[in-house]
Each structure stands twice: as C-alpha cells, then as structure tokens.
Amino acid sequence: MANLNVNIDHVATVRQARLTVEPDPVWAAVECELAGAKGITMHLREDRRHIQERDVELVRKVSKIMLNLEMGMTEEMVNYALKLVPDMVTLVPEKRAELTTEGGLDCIKLEKTLKTVVAKMHKKGIEVSAFIIADPNQIAACAQAGCDAIELHTGPYANARTKKEIITRLDELETGLECGLNAGMVVHAGHGLTYRNVEPVADMTGFCDFNIGHGIISRSIFTGLRSATKEMIELIRR
Ligand code: PXP
Numbered sequence: 026m027a028n029l030n031v032n033i034d035h036v037a038t039v040r041q042a043r044l045t046v047e048p049d050p051v052w053a054a055v056e057c058e059l060a061g062a063k064g065i066t067m068h069l070r071e072d073r074r075h076i077q078e079r080d081v082e083l084v085r086k087v088s089k090i091m092l093n094l095e096m097g098m099t100e101e102m103v104n105y106a107l108k109l110v111p112d113m114v115t116l117v118p119e120k121r122a123e124l125t126t127e128g129g130l131d132c133i134k135l136e137k138t139l140k141t142v143v144a145k146m147h148k149k150g151i152e153v154s155a156f157i158i159a160d161p162n163q164i165a166a167c168a169q170a171g172c173d174a175i176e177l178h179t180g181p182y183a184n185a186r187t188k189k190e191i192i193t194r195l196d197e198l199e200t201g202l203e204c205g206l207n208a209g210m211v212v213h214a215g216h217g218l219t220y221r222n223v224e225p226v227a228d229m230t231g232f233c234d235f236n237i238g239h240g241i242i243s244r245s246i247f248t249g250l251r252s253a254t255k256e257m258i259e260l261i262r263r
Contacts, residue, residue, distance in 0.1 A: 027233060027234065027235060028064070028233065028234045028235070029061075029062050029234070029254070029257055029258050029261055030062060030063055030065060030091065030234050030236045031053075031066065031237065031254055032067070032236055032237060032239075033050045033057065033065060033076075033084075033238070034050075034066075034076055034238055035238055035239055036050045036242060037077065050067070051080065051083045054084045055087065056249075056251045056254065057250065057251075057254050058089065058090050060250070060254035060255045060258065061254070061255060062090060063090060063091055063234060064091030064092065064093050064113075065088055065091070065093070066094075066236045067081050067093075067095065068094075068095035068117070069081055069095070069096060069105070070119060071099060081094065081109060085111065091112045091113065092111040092113075093113045093236065094106055094109065094113070094114050095114075096115070096116065096119075097116075098116055098135065098138055098139070099119075103142055107145060107146070112151070113151065113152040113153070113173075113174070114152075115155070116139070116142065116154070116155045117130060117156045118130050118156075127180075128158065129156055129157035129160075129163065129178045130155050130156055130157055132155055132163050132166040132167050132170065132172075133162060133163060133166045136170055139155065139166075139170040139172070140169075140170045143171040143172060144171070147171070152173045152174065153171075153172050153174070154172065154173065154174035154211075154213060155170075155174075156175075156215075156216075157176070158178045159177045159197045159198050159204075160201070161200070161201070161204050164201060164208060165208065167208075167210065168208035168209065168210055172210060174211035174233070175210055175211075175212055176212075176214060176236060177198055177201045177205070177214045178215075179214050179216050179217055179226060180216040181197070182194035182195060182222070183216065183219070183222055191225075195226070198214065198226060202229055202231050203231070206231050212233060213233050213236060214226055214232050215236030215237060216236075217239075218237045218240060219239075219240035220240060220256065220257065223235070223237070223257070223260055224260060227262075237257060240257070241253050241257055
C-alpha cells in the first residue's frame, strides 16, 4: 500500500508573499502528521523563495514522521543536508527562473556528481532518491550511482490532455516503475498529482510514496489541511 508525503512548500509561499510569520509550515507539518501522512516533503530552494532554513530545522525537531528534503546538488545544499540529517533527500534539478521543478534530474550526465553525493549521504545514514523522468536509461544511471530510490516525474502525465497521451504517459510510468523495482530501488512518484488524476497512478502496484503538494495545499484553503490530507490518503489507498 502506497503512502503520502505532503509537500508543504506552498504554505511557505503564502507566508513569503507578505514576508510575515503565517501561515507557519511547522503547523502544517503537524496537521499532515495528525491526518496520517507518512512524511513531510520540503524543497529548500537556492533562492529561498518559499521554505526557509528555520522551517526545515523546526520540522525536523517537531515532527515525528519522515522528513524528505528536496534539494539541488549544489555544494551548499549538500553540506546543509549533511548537517541537518533528514531521513531522505530527493535530488532535483533546480533553475532560478522556473515556477516549479520542471524536468527530471539528468542522472546520466551527472552520474559522477551523483555518485559522490550518494556516498556522502550514505555515510550519514541519509537515504537518497533522485527525481527523474520515467526513462530506463535514467533509471539505470540512478541504480549505478547507488541511489536507494527514484521518484518518477508524473508531470508529463498530469499535463497530458488527450486520452492517447494520457495512456502513453501512464504506460511510461508503469514501465519505469517495473524498471526501478527490477534494479533494486524503491520507487516513488510525484509532481502535478491532484484529486482528479492520482487514481490511475495509485492503481499501479509497487509505488512506495507519493509526494504531493500543490493540489493538497490548494484544497486545504477550503477544507482545512487535515481533511485535505486525509482525503488524498483515501484516494491513494482506495
Ligand atoms: N516531487 C518533486 C520532486 C517536486 O519538485 C515537487 C514540487 O515541489 C513535487 C513532488 C510536488 O509537486 P506538486 O506540488 O505539483 O504536487
């Protein structure tokens, strides 16, 4: 049965819109925990546009559930993660101008750096996941670099508009899932998943965690975060 990690970045986005103290992502983490989420995902971006160090550090101290730190493979972020020691890091490509993480990490091109980062994280007991498109060559490069897990980018599926493209994207995810499991890695999925599109992906057997943010935080404005989180967990497990 797959689990849900709630990405709480956009709670911080609302706070940063006014550079004030609320809403507090730490409160959000507690609400997600009370709703039954397996973990909290936070992306500490280079430009600190939403999540701040203070948020990550307090969530690390207060929350009893898994902390998944999303990060770019910069020297600054690697050193930060080694000091913080989250349960897992998810390595993502990061571009300053993007609205959200766009493509997957190119683990073929970055294999050498990836290997070094994985070894450093493992020394501290931190699990490593890489956010990639569902491409067998990318999956093989992650396994080769020693990643514990991969997170398959569900954005192309979420953005597909025709029935034909949706089916193609779902097939790619299913093949990627099988490929990742056969390579001995844990397979997660995320990006662009909503209450309307999560079920066909959740129906695939083998995914471990879903990392979902924008959809849950959007709904929480109307229903509250605890209820929005519970509703997503129910959909994933139905
Ligand atoms: N997984 C990764 C690697 C991401 O970068 C993001 C967005 O921060 C998510 C999952 C969550 O995506 P969304 O906010 O669209 O649910």
